[in-house]
Structures are given as C-alpha cells and as structure tokens.
Amino acid sequence: MARPQMLKLPEVLTEIGMSRAAFYRMRARKQTPRIVKLPNGQLRVRRQDLDAWLESCEQHAA
Known part of the structure; x- marks a missing residue:
C-alpha cells in the first residue's frame, strides 16, 4: 500500500491561493x-x- 501524498504548507498555500x-x-x-x-x-x-476540505468548501458555498 502506497503512503499518502503529503504536501508542504507552501504547496498548499499556492494551490488554494491564500497567504500564510x-x-x-x-x-x-x-x-x-x-x-x-x-x-x-x-x-x-x-x-x-x-x-476533502476543498470539496466541503464547495458544498457550503452552494
């Protein structure tokens, strides 16, 4: 079984377009x-x- 991909915080911030x-x-x-x-x-x-977090944000916005 492969280990889950772990993202560094700067990668997450870039993907979601948010400041630290x-x-x-x-x-x-x-x-x-x-x-x-x-x-x-x-x-x-x-x-x-x-x-999953991004998906939950979409559901709350609708």
Whole structure:
C-alpha cells in the first residue's frame, strides 16, 4: 500500500491561493484541512485531506 501524498504548507498555500497569515488565522479557528506536524516542526497536509476540505468548501458555498 502506497503512503499518502503529503504536501508542504507552501504547496498548499499556492494551490488554494491564500497567504500564510490568512491560513494561520483560519487554523486558529479550526477551519483548515487536517494538518500533520512533523517532529522537526514542519507542517504537512495529506492530499486526500486537502481535497476533502476543498470539496466541503464547495458544498457550503452552494
């Protein structure tokens, strides 16, 4: 079984077109996709979690 694709935070920000500051404000309100914090402090987002989060945003906007 293949490991899930993990995206770095800058990759996520580029894909969703959001600034780091805006992302962290949303994160404080628990409105971002699930985040994995690595032992070195870096953040990663699983591709499937980002896709699911984007889909949920579409449903709320309709």
